Amino acid sequence: MALEKLGENLYLYPGSPSTLIKIGDRTVIADPGHGSKRHKELRRELRKLGVEIGYMLATHGHADHLAIAPKLKKPLFIHRYEFSIAESPLNRELLTFGSKAPKGFLVYQFPQEVKVYGVFEWGDELFGLRTIELPGHSPGMTGFFDEENAVLYAGDSFFGERVIQSVGLPYLVEPDLFKESIKRLMEYAEEGLLLIPSHGKAVKGENATNLLELNLKRVEEGEEKILELLREARSVSELSYALAKEFEAKITPQILALNQVPIRAMIASLYNRDLIEPVVEKDLKWKTKS
Template sequence: MVNVALEKLGKNLYLYPGSPSTMIKTGEKTVIIDPGNGSKRPKELRRELRKIGVEINYIIATHAHADHVAIVPKLDKPLFIHRYEFSIAETPLNRELLTFGSKAPKGFLVYQFPSEVRVHAIFDWSDELFGLRALELPGHSPGMTGFLDEENAVLYAGDSFFGERVIEGVGLPYLIEPNLFKESIKRLVNYAEEGVLLIPSHGKSVKGEEALNLLEFNLKRVEAGESKILELLKTPRSVSELSYFLAKSFDAKITPQALALNQVPIRAIIADLYNKDLIEPVIEEDLKWKAKP
């Protein structure tokens, strides 16, 4: 990503594209949102900020997944994060628990890293931080937060929705609670209808009709996943089997990592279907689930 340059989004507002992209708000103090990961990333960010004559003063994270906060220790600046994400950020094991569901095999996840990430301050939804308003967008993670720059009509939405290529690659949007994820998408629709530029961490910035179409794609893919799982459970299946057959049905990647990560949203959907009394557990040499008649 050496040749990537800052994109100017508006007054005192910039974007460093990537996966995740990093938003930068300048002014009296310079704050960066979701610094990201990778050994070269700190040097790249500092290089681009020098070009506009500023240095990092503070860091905000939309949530505590490793790919969003891995380089925080190397930047050595105060980190602000939602209170629901605090313990996830500070403990490497907690990050793996949220991402994988348990301790992950060494090197199995792309963004495993052992460093502690020290949180200096926590915030709540609706708080104002450095000219940005914290928005409630959970579903992908417990304290998933978007940041709205009202002056520039720009909303950095983190992983509350994803670019189309990202979803097509893995099959399902990564989520831990499908209903919260869908509610957050519907909140984002309101901003898109008002002409706000929406920026996902993984995917290109979108506005207007393009934004509405992408949000609809995210919503429909979750709903399709729910329907396909219920259909697949006409035959009793384990979570692992569901992960494989669901990926096949979406023409997504079939890799150990993708299948393992997809088990997280699948378990979340299974919990919801069970709560709605649509499926039940069965034992057939393994714990499986089946649709009720």
């Protein structure tokens, strides 16, 4: 894989997630990623440009976005809400899976601690990039905005079409915040910015708007289908399987388990709106209110 030039001193190294590279007085990379060879690949591509990594940024603390950070041995900055998630392998699993995950069950489990050098707030300027508030996927989900090149690296605040088709539901921990972030991104799309999801192709203009609408629609459809399915009392695991079938997603133990996280978040939202209620039928189940 080769670097993609996005603008003046701005590059993208492809992958899932992709890595943003901003060259300046000290070169910074956002979301170094994962993989046994990725740290070597990043260094190799940067050597071609005659620069070395100075600092690292992370959009959030999920393992697939920063697994190679310890190998790069450069200062890492992350939003303060993500600090403990990034530094603790157990906290990463708790946020991603909902509890300690079975060994080898999650693709991106890794035991190393990730040392965070500093935390930032939304709206801060770091190494020529402005931090943008985009929570919902995780508590401190952050985008990095390069005003000079009109580029916004948006992390997992939205997903590419192939990802959504594969998993069925966008992964999120708070549906209302996720939807608010999508609407915020739509404003940036209307301004003509190039929007880059960590998992998917960069999009601009009508393509960006259409992809954002797909993400928003899928969350709203998920909530609507849960209400329909809960005309009959169902557990979270039963909902996960039924929704995967509805959206024609891949049905694997990992996807069904991970989809239970956004489903539980949607159930909390629906319950708080007094639309569903818990029932006990040999298991904790949920049902729409009559």
